[in-house]
Amino acid sequence: MATQKEIGALKKLVRASNFLSVAQIYLKQNVLLQRDLAHEDIKPRLLGHWGTCPGIAFVYAHINRLICKHNRPFLYLVGPGHGFPAVQANLFIEGSLSHFYPDTIPYAEAGMKQICEKFSAAYGYPSHANPEAPGQILEGGELGYSLSVGYGAALDNPDLINVVLVGDGESETGPLAASWYANRLLDPKTSGAVLPILHINGYKISGPTRLGRMDDEEIRMEFTGLGYEVLFVDDEKEEDVYEQMATAMDRAYEIINDIQKRARSGEDVCKPKWPVIAMRTAKGWTGTKEADGKKLEGNCDSHQVIINNCAKDPEHLRLLNEWMASYGFDELYSIGEDGKLEFDKEIQSLIPREDLRIGRQILSYGGEVVRPLNKPNLDELSYGAETARGQRGVSMNKMGEWMRDAFRLNAEQKNLRIFSPDETYSNQLQAVFEETSRAWQWPIKEWDNDMSRDGRVMELLSENLLFGMLHGYTVTGRHGMFPTYEAFAQVVSSMCDQYCKYVYASQGVPFRKPVPSCNVVLSSLLERQDHNGYSHQNPSLLGAMLEKHPTIISAYLPADGNSTLCYTEKAFDDRDKLNVIVAGKKELPQWLTLEEARKQTAEGIMTWDFASDENPDVVLASCGDYVTQECMAALVIIRELLPKLKVRFVNISELTSDGVGSLKYGQNPTLLDEFFTEDKGVVINYHGYPNTIHKLLFNYPGIKRCRVKGYVEEGSTTTPFDMGVRNGTSRYHLVIDMAYKAFQQGVITDAQHVEITTDMLQKLVDHRNYIKEFGVDPKEITDWVWSR
């Protein structure tokens, strides 16, 4: 039970922050309401989302109470991030804004004026939660990710409690709906806790919410079924809602503590029933109840700015004045001789000690909380020099071995995890199970493999949930990987976009320091869909990510196992980025020694001398692993048919939205001539859509000499080689393309050109006929050739 003194303090703090929220939305001056409002105090354009602010402030205050009571670290993730004025108001009151922005936001009237003036203003503060706001680890714009990010941040932080406010609008999204399932993954022994609070104010922008129109019993059933213990708070019930909430928070804390104690004292806790608070408070609570004949409080009409003509309409101004005055803000502060604000003692009693304030929680800043990974030894893991070029190996197995060793080497610092939508084995990373297992808190059967309560591999068949957890894990300074089926990575395309926005915006914020990269690994590539088919053939994420900032996104396409090792290492060395690594999970020929692979990885583009002639007539380039195999086979064919033709082979292993190769080539594309020559024809065989390479070559002066081959949306259940035949990326097609370039250059005759083309086309027809009549040639997939 909260004391009456505590309840009084909570009410004062919420009054103050509600006042400040309203001030941010409406006022450009007179922000302390030291006199009645005048039209000229009102901003010329009123922007902001009032409706959800009071609920956010209400929860903020109650978290502060728990922090003060227990001196324990909390993060507060605000799903309804559009209610940013409430977050900002509290960050101001607790002093975190003035700490990080002492010059622009002093702890004084001028600071308050600043946060009011600049709220939702161009070159001011954004209108929703964002990295410029201390303590936030989530953009508050796109809805649906708060709960999964909260779960991710809780991992491996056993003391931490993450309170996640889930908007009832947000809760309708698919990503949020599946986030509840994370209770299957979170180990109460080794990780912290998540306390979800459903912010049921009943309305979205223009209509009721699903939760808002459900009765308590429906909500109790649904969330109990999901595995939670539901605690209700309802401002329409008789008991004071502050008391209800304090009781619910205390009870939630107790339940969390109890579960953790049991788990940490050696009990095997199966199905931990974590608490969830279903909090019903009116939309626009404490705001004007009605205006212009419209119901405002408790209705969607209070979603954004209400009574929005205060700058001109005297009645609107009167209502705003009345509303703001109702908070009695003048009773809640004084101004010291030094001009500093001093809030009411009771409010001060709710401000936690500095390091535990929500805006000062060190986990949210990157930098010093980041411990670099102890890295596996590539010399041990790589294919040695004795492995002749063309020996077969599996890129994803190599990555799995790297991860296995990394789990071993970082077992103590506990800052590495895999987040995988059910595909750790399927994507051939199973070596990691020599060192760890999959986390699972519901019953484990005797025949289950590689499962335990505290496994470091998080598996559930939800891309959205797992990517959200990875987001939470990396922005709080840890290292993670999200291996997924290439075709289904698009499910989290929007989450990747928002992650990049968070990182890009963070970089402009002085107190935010670099965080480890978010590493998306695409496997089960489009070429290898023998089991599946057309629905599983989709390289879209690559193309989509390669429209973003070149400094934030890199795509890594290692051609073989040793390059995969090097890129895995590089990806974990990277900071403040999202990397997309594309690697096959089946046997493919190996090409590079470790030393060569290191050079390849450093530059992102390399001439493979062992496969190239001096002074080439034609350049053949590849980007991707299967397409590299076809290039090598094409080289053998063309050298047999045209022994005098000189061909250079170039492998591209890195792409940014600026261009091919590492950033330096993108920013100075003429450097590519070093690889592509100054005037010869270039044929590029690419793993994904040719359009993706087209856009990256735009600034390259030699663009017109380049012909790009790639996946052109022709697919089915078939073999890698046949995928090449269907999409024009096969060895035979490449020979035709090279011959055409050679013919254009005048290096071969018309007759030679016709003969080679006819020959290759016949081979393509033969292949189709053979496969149609006899099915797949079992030799086919191993049929590559290489000799030099």
Added chain:
Amino acid sequence: MATQKEIGALKKLVRASNFLSVAQIYLKQNVLLQRDLAHEDIKPRLLGHWGTCPGIAFVYAHINRLICKHNRPFLYLVGPGHGFPAVQANLFIEGSLSHFYPDTIPYAEAGMKQICEKFSAAYGYPSHANPEAPGQILEGGELGYSLSVGYGAALDNPDLINVVLVGDGESETGPLAASWYANRLLDPKTSGAVLPILHINGYKISGPTRLGRMDDEEIRMEFTGLGYEVLFVDDEKEEDVYEQMATAMDRAYEIINDIQKRARSGEDVCKPKWPVIAMRTAKGWTGTKEADGKKLEGNCDSHQVIINNCAKDPEHLRLLNEWMASYGFDELYSIGEDGKLEFDKEIQSLIPREDLRIGRQILSYGGEVVRPLNKPNLDELSYGAETARGQRGVSMNKMGEWMRDAFRLNAEQKNLRIFSPDETYSNQLQAVFEETSRAWQWPIKEWDNDMSRDGRVMELLSENLLFGMLHGYTVTGRHGMFPTYEAFAQVVSSMCDQYCKYVYASQGVPFRKPVPSCNVVLSSLLERQDHNGYSHQNPSLLGAMLEKHPTIISAYLPADGNSTLCYTEKAFDDRDKLNVIVAGKKELPQWLTLEEARKQTAEGIMTWDFASDENPDVVLASCGDYVTQECMAALVIIRELLPKLKVRFVNISELTSDGVGSLKYGQNPTLLDEFFTEDKGVVINYHGYPNTIHKLLFNYPGIKRCRVKGYVEEGSTTTPFDMGVRNGTSRYHLVIDMAYKAFQQGVITDAQHVEITTDMLQKLVDHRNYIKEFGVDPKEITDWVWSR
């Protein structure tokens, strides 16, 4: 209660289809098992997903029983589409395959051999549900969409019952998790029903499922809370599982009928509690129980091919032989004198009359079930000739008026709906509420606006749910629109990809006829995020879709209201496509008369004569509405500064992955010279990422003359004009670019070039300084200029 005869028939049908499923996975010959299996009967590569097949077949049989009993139309949506052999087996047994493929799949042993031989074979049948399979309206590859698609297909088909089998793996995805909420939207009076069946076989590819490790009480609570009535079927319970299932299906049918009867007899049914069946049957049910020391049945190890060395290992072969023989398939058929198969009479008793067979359900084929929309009169809706160029109007309002009239004109044929994630008003389509309202089956309060049980606008804050419903609605022949915030359209990027795959694959299938296009409308554009900010600035869906097949995807970017009207009409005329329409929701200048807009829409690119000079020195082009405004302002400035410079203005309003303008320009890009001249500099101002235009211009010979401006990921809460300043798409930037092109062409002097550039840069600096010091100039957003 099912009769014992019915139960017997069900068991026989399932035995037959299980046998045929196994045959498809393993056998290339001896497919009737007329002798013991030999190694050479086995396919060289074993592919397929056995584990889920028996459950799919079990449900198929039980649906057949209901169809036969009630003669009512059913669709069967198979979420675990990877269990395709079970679907294919039943399509064969019921005769639908032989109906549609009489030559290749006769109703005879040869037909069975064909489906076995070609299953999962290159140029054969894909390995998961797909459009080549009759009756299917969903690709069975990417998981998560079965339930929402089922709900969409049920709309406006009051007799139809859609049985949706939801895999317990699939049920972990975000999109599926939110699909349960569709019970808020489906009106039992005017629409059909959805019967979800949870296929709880307990395992995914390598581990247990969430549902599989829950007890019945947890499941009952969760789904009761979600608003459903849960019926349990469990093969570990004592009662025969066939009897349990028949009882559950009968009960479900009864509940559905009861709800519909009540609603259709005038009762206002609030919170209809539709049935859901939680069906527990073992993974790999009826398969080999154990091999090589591994538990197979009832474990994840039966997910794909089990005992997979039958071609060589005698023990594996023996197990397979024993397993297949266990179905006693030889007792279930005979072969007539004509060589035709005849199945056991009891099996035949479960095959519905032709038009009601699952594989023959006409709703799944497009073509004749498609009724074209009665179209609104553009002459009435458009801005008339009297509207001077430059008058202001709102594109989305025009679209709303078009939709309003379309709702009126198609009120009787009931084949038009809007699917909107909470944004019908926000995206300025509110005119539609003059004719219809939003659907809502939970309580409606007196102060709610535009809500009713049977509204034609489907709103819930889940992009995934609503896009899935649109998918189901259009592929069953109706017309729909998905208006959404541009920035969050990426949430359904993967669903768009899969929709396109479905349509593209359908086009190769003779019995499938065209269906109306899926129309994605992007509004709340990146330029207008005064309320929101950086998280809401993301044109990625445009770029992502423009990598796909040019015949399947068009992007329409009308520059004003009249073009928006024309493109809305065109979008609904289109067939077998996904259109992305980009249109602003705030006031912008109008440019084109209706006649001009029609010409613009026909070609997708047009020179605006009224804004162009003859024999231009420089070409300025726009693609998008805000960027067009900036171009027009830039023209005024440059004409003032350089009155002798001749500029042509071109508007691009259509993009495909082949290029700019309609498909014809993409396929023959030299035609663009008509607009871009043969040798002059071209400056293109684009709404989205410049990279998107870069890739589309790759095949255009004049590519090097083009400079593309667009969104380069710089954003925040700010004004449209300031977005232009940040991203280099403002009028001042355009003047600089045009001057540079003119200087390059030698049309202006070095001194002029320097002067103009300096002048414009100063204006940009002034703007920034002004906005930083004084905030937004309230005049700014109306500050455009146009005169001629």
